[in-house]
Amino acid sequence: MEWEVVIGLEIHAQLATTSKIFSGAAIRYGAAPNTQACAIDLGYPGTLPVLNEAAVRMAVKFGLAVDAQIAPRSVFARKNYFYPDLPKGYQISQFELPVVSGGHLDIDLEDGGHKRVGITRAHLEEDAGKSLHEDFHGLTGIDLNRAGTPLLEIVSEPDMRSAKEAVAYMKKLHALVRYLEICDGNMQEGSFRCDANVSVRPRGATRLGTRCEIKNLNSFRFVERAINFEVERQIDVLESGGQIVQETRLYDSVKDETRTMRSKEEANDYRYFPDPDLLPLMIEPAFISTVRATLPELPDARRARFVSQYGLPDYDAAVLTTTRELADYYEQLVTQAPADAKLAANWVMGELAARLNEENLDITESRVSTAQLAGMLVRISDQTISGKLAKQVFEVLWTEGGEADAIIDRLGLRQITDTGAIEAMIDQILADNPAQLAQYRSGKDKLFGFFVGQAMKLTAGKANPAQLNELLRRKLDAE
Amino acid sequence: MSFTIETVRGIAHLARLAVDEPELEAYTQVLSRSLDLLAQINAADTTGITEMAHPLDVAQRLRPDAVTEPDVREACLAQAPAADAGLFLVPKVIE
Numbered sequence: 001m002e003w004e005v006v007i008g009l010e011i012h013a014q015l016a017t018t019s020k021i022f023s024g025a026a027i028r029y030g031a032a033p034n035t036q037a038c039a040i041d042l043g044y045p046g047t048l049p050v051l052n053e054a055a056v057r058m059a060v061k062f063g064l065a066v067d068a069q070i071a072p073r074s075v076f077a078r079k080n081y082f083y084p085d086l087p088k089g090y091q092i093s094q095f096e097l098p099v100v101s102g103g104h105l106d107i108d109l110e111d112g113g114h115k116r117v118g119i120t121r122a123h124l125e126e127d128a129g130k131s132l133h134e135d136f137h138g139l140t141g142i143d144l145n146r147a148g149t150p151l152l153e154i155v156s157e158p159d160m161r162s163a164k165e166a167v168a169y170m171k172k173l174h175a176l177v178r179y180l181e182i183c184d185g186n187m188q189e190g191s192f193r194c195d196a197n198v199s200v201r202p203r204g205a206t207r208l209g210t211r212c213e214i215k216n217l218n219s220f221r222f223v224e225r226a227i228n229f230e231v232e233r234q235i236d237v238l239e240s241g242g243q244i245v246q247e248t249r250l251y252d253s254v255k256d257e258t259r260t261m262r263s264k265e266e267a268n269d270y271r272y273f274p275d276p277d278l279l280p281l282m283i284e285p286a287f288i289s290t291v292r293a294t295l296p297e298l299p300d301a302r303r304a305r306f307v308s309q310y311g312l313p314d315y316d317a318a319v320l321t322t323t324r325e326l327a328d329y330y331e332q333l334v335t336q337a338p339a340d341a342k343l344a345a346n347w348v349m350g351e352l353a354a355r356l357n358e359e360n361l362d363i364t365e366s367r368v369s370t371a372q373l374a375g376m377l378v379r380i381s382d383q384t385i386s387g388k389l390a391k392q393v394f395e396v397l398w399t400e401g402g403e404a405d406a407i408i409d410r411l412g413l414r415q416i417t418d419t420g421a422i423e424a425m426i427d428q429i430l431a432d433n434p435a436q437l438a439q440y441r442s443g444k445d446k447l448f449g450f451f452v453g454q455a456m457k458l459t460a461g462k463a464n465p466a467q468l469n470e471l472l473r474r475k476l477d478a479e
Numbered sequence: 480m481s482f483t484i485e486t487v488r489g490i491a492h493l494a495r496l497a498v499d500e501p502e503l504e505a506y507t508q509v510l511s512r513s514l515d516l517l518a519q520i521n522a523a524d525t526t527g528i529t530e531m532a533h534p535l536d537v538a539q540r541l542r543p544d545a546v547t548e549p550d551v552r553e554a555c556l557a558q559a560p561a562a563d564a565g566l567f568l569v570p571k572v573i574e
Contacts, residue, residue: 018546140570279537
């Protein structure tokens, strides 16, 4: 039987506020345990939560960016469950009336097409603390620094049909929240994490199959691998006559498998109810307007502009706008070396990206500044150096720093563009290789490359290739 | 509308309350009577009336995003039954 895969994602984006969602405690990552947990975060009696305005602002900003409705009135609810890293015995979240609903995000497919993924809702909630299970002689250590950290939970429609599509959606969302500056997107620190709802059904069926939820996937690679594993598992179960049990599963990246975490049969019934400690959140049109005014140019718009303004192919524009920082780097570079925008794109996507990748660096940590790279691009454009020799200049810029002009002089990489000098050299080469010359002239065209090679050898690659080709052709075909 | 004893047992489990059999019987009756009251309220015609999440007719006030709470770890850990290395210690929990 042919199976169709159905995937929906729930993504938790930690909002980039300086204090918690309901208290004035700090949320700096990596602080000593429990030094950022105040009486409100600890659930002490007599405390009351007060909502952080920046968190609301960020949720609205997200809603506007995905073309969603911003609820004029939304309500906080208590999600009740017992776990030691949840000191109040409930998580403050939103249930029936979330702040954002009904948006969408367009993703690129591998075949070059596009797909619109629905965003069901996005709601504000607080994070729980952390449990540490090691090293405490049979006890569990609890760190409540993270308790009360603001999260935006972004829930998609079950619109994705493969692990690749799910990853494309997640990457697009990741880029978006960083463009919006509402989330730092640091997946290792858990600032952006994903739960995947996965089911399969016979192709053509309209009813959804029973789904499993895979929890806490904190890298794009794990999302893809976990979904692929889970799809295989479900198909195996169904094809051997079994039934899928609705349950929560954990992905084990070491064994590359998912396994049961808890089954929904005795699942948590969270007994949601409106939190009496919090009044309804009312969002006025004026508030939405002020947030709208802070929206930056969004990735899709920037990509389209890169095509129209710089004449880049859509592929290049898509790659260069993957992150706001990369797009900023590119635009700064083009401002400094405006002669050839495509050349700049090639270097950023080629040599620079390769070096960053090799050393596992972010574009903001690039060892070559836009000014340094621009200095070199200008010398390629004005033919001082060839693109091939520029790689040597780039290497020095990367490893030692400095300025392109000084490096070109020091390494003697200036292109030979003096027609007289090139001609004299060609005459010499033809005189030194009479046998090859005779063969060429008797029709062995392939030997053209031999003469080019000789010239490049004599000039250590510095002869201007276009000039050399032209002059050489003229001399060889002279008789 | 009424509760079954099984539902009450389930609720007690979710709330982590130890309720013995005779108590379960009693709660089943009492909670069912509460439901009857709610059914009566439910019967009122509320067409066109916005549901109320809170008895006060005011909106949530917002707080500026600033750190105002100092580090109170030592005071809080001192009240915990067990603490070590800056952490609260609790009986082992692993799912």
